[in-house]
Amino acid sequence: MPALNQTETLHTTLDMAQDRLRKAGYRVTRQRLAVYSFLNENESHPTVDDIYAAVRERFPKVSVATIYKSVDSLVDVGLVKPIYLGHAAATRFDASTETHGHFRCIACNEITDIPVSHEPEMSEALDHCEIVGSTVEFYGYCRSCQTQKLASTP
Template sequence: MWFILYGMMLDKEKRIQEFIEACKGMGLKITPQRVAVYEVLLNREDHPTVEDIYNEIKKKYPFVSLATVYRTVETLEELGFVKKVAYWGGSIRYDANTSDHHHLICVQCGAIRDVEFRINWEPPERMEGYRVLNYSLHIYGVCPTCQAKEN
């Protein structure tokens, strides 16, 4: 197992380096706040809200403010390091997994998980006049935790 964990660690380090490079490229300053936000997102498998990120960051870096987390997450999205995940209601959720994947969404509690599988469909370049960029399959259902509560 050690090589997997080691590989993941390297991968995260690499991504943080890429983020730092991207900031430099855009003339953005490298601040501990920016790095901390991206670090938290890279270490989470779920899809935290800004509030979630803020709460986790405060443990390690109590100096970071909520407004900064909002701003940083926005920056990360513009640079393509995280994606917003669609969900009706509640807060926006963020995902540092920018590879192609789909989402499993709990209609009760809003929990969102990534699922990796391929569908046999490729988006056309254009559709109804839209210039197509990407797509994602949203699968709605009831998560195990909420199923357990159903009684």
């Protein structure tokens, strides 16, 4: 069977999203699908403000409330994960729902996906627990900010 091209993959992903939304009782709207498409195509882990700015280009009359409701529904059906970065930072969103962690630069706030392995010791330590989710976050300075930091050090 030939591999799917990018357009076919996006259509398959959108079909799956529509199916999940309908099964959960949500209306499938063009705005909601635009929010999901943007998140699915964007690896920068955008905030609601970022999503609003992008979707507004296609739908100039869309409201921020519609974006919030759309994101909430996508989180509810498991298509999107929220990323909480602390009390002062805006929540970001990630359409990659496979198990992975994040590296957050504490200087520029860039977030990068990182693979996370499940060590046997961890599985043994948690074998009596029912795990329903996890969050792994590393933080420090990205390469660019490290370079700038070193350049500004006397």
